[in-house]
Amino acid sequence: MVMLHGLEGSAHSHYIIGLHHAFARLDWSSAVMEFRSCGPEMNRARRLYHSGETSDLDLVVRHFLSRGFEELYLVGFSLGGNVLAKWLGELGPEAPIGVPDIQSPFDIAAIVWNKEDLFPSLIEAPEAVEGLVHKCFRLLTDFLQTFRREIGEVNFCHCPYAWAPPELGCWLSEDEAGSMNVGMFERFCLPTLNALSDTFGGLFMHCCATADHQYGSFGKIRNLRGLNRVFQKPGAKPAIDAFSGRTVLVQAWMDEAALNALLEMAHPDTRFLFNLSVEKPEQAVPLVERLRKRCPRQAANAPREKAVAG
Known part of the structure; x- marks a missing residue:
């Protein structure tokens, strides 16, 4: 993780130190790029830093990539965020970094507003919560539209890693849905999820x-193209029953035995998108062949048996 501080900040800024500690607990490597004149050494070059100067950041990123880091993430604060955004725009589709974790408007609001205060406010100050969620919706929409315009037709998908044509919609996380009842979800979450789906042509x-x-409420999201669930008890069957025939179930982090168990529960119109990994490239082809035998693609007028296309 490479951090970019704000105007006249440094590696000793309180928010930078706090993130260092947080990343250390996750066993992540982290570093700070101090802008010229913000570190312990006097800047002796002919130029200083500003929000549009990106050559130093480009040099730092390429240095880390040359050291063999397979994944590199960046976070910028205030002016540092401006520098990061401009650098991404300059690189376009060639940006050699991981894309961010896109959260739903309500999830963003839960980050902005302390959760211990936010959830009581669903009852005590619902209009204030709705106002914040709507502001987060506008911020997220502006970000996604700007990113697509500046970077290109990149379809964010962070969990699990997958790809879909950008015209099918955007990907995001809705992780706070389990913390509220159906009525609250449909008041505070569903309107902006539908608005995002309408804006971008669908939702994953x-x-x-x-x-x-919340499966009934999830079913009210217009053009819900795909859904990834980390199944708890009672397992995958409720999701398969609820979304077969209308939404692709995107599944990952499973071995072949777990995959076969899912296929046994599938309906004729269940669709899966599986994200699987193997230790060696030569293991991939046999795995795909076994899946094809389990999941034959059938013509529309053929007899429907238990089969899954995906």
């Missing part, structure tokens, strides 16, 4: 919360 959603009780 990840939810790792215990949220089976």
Whole structure:
């Protein structure tokens, strides 16, 4: 993780130190790029730093990539965020970094507003919560539209890693759905999820919360193209029953035995997108062939048996 501080900040800024500690707990390597004149050494060059100067950042990023880091993430604060955004725009589709974790408007609001205060406010100050969620919706929409305009047709998908044509919509996480009842979800979350789906042509959603009780509400999201769930008890069957025939179930982090168990529960019109990994490239082809035998593609007028296309 490479951090960019704000105007006249440094590696000793309180927010930078706090993130260092947080990343250390995750066993992540982290570093700070101090802008010219912000570190312990006097800047002796002919230029200083400003929000549009990106050559130093480009040099730092390429240095880390040359050292063999397979994944590199960046976070910028205030002016540092401006520098990061401009650098991404200059690189376009060639940006050699991981894309961010896109959260739903309500999830963003839960980050902005302390959760211990936010959830009581769903009852005590619902209009204030709705106002914040709507502001987060506008911020997220502006970000996604700007990113697509400046970087290109990149379809964010962080959990799990997958790809879909950008015209099918955007990907995001809705992890707070398990923390509220159906009525609250449909008041505070559903309107902006539908607005995002309408704006971008559809929605792919990840939810790792215990949220089976929200499946009926998830079904009210217009053009919900795909859903990734980290299944808790009672397992995958409720999701398969709820979304077969209308939403692709995007699944990952499973071995072949777990995959076969899912296929046994599938309906004729269940669709899966599996994200699987193997230790060696030569193991991939046999795995795909076994899946094809389990999941034959059938013509529209053929007899429908238990089969899954994906």
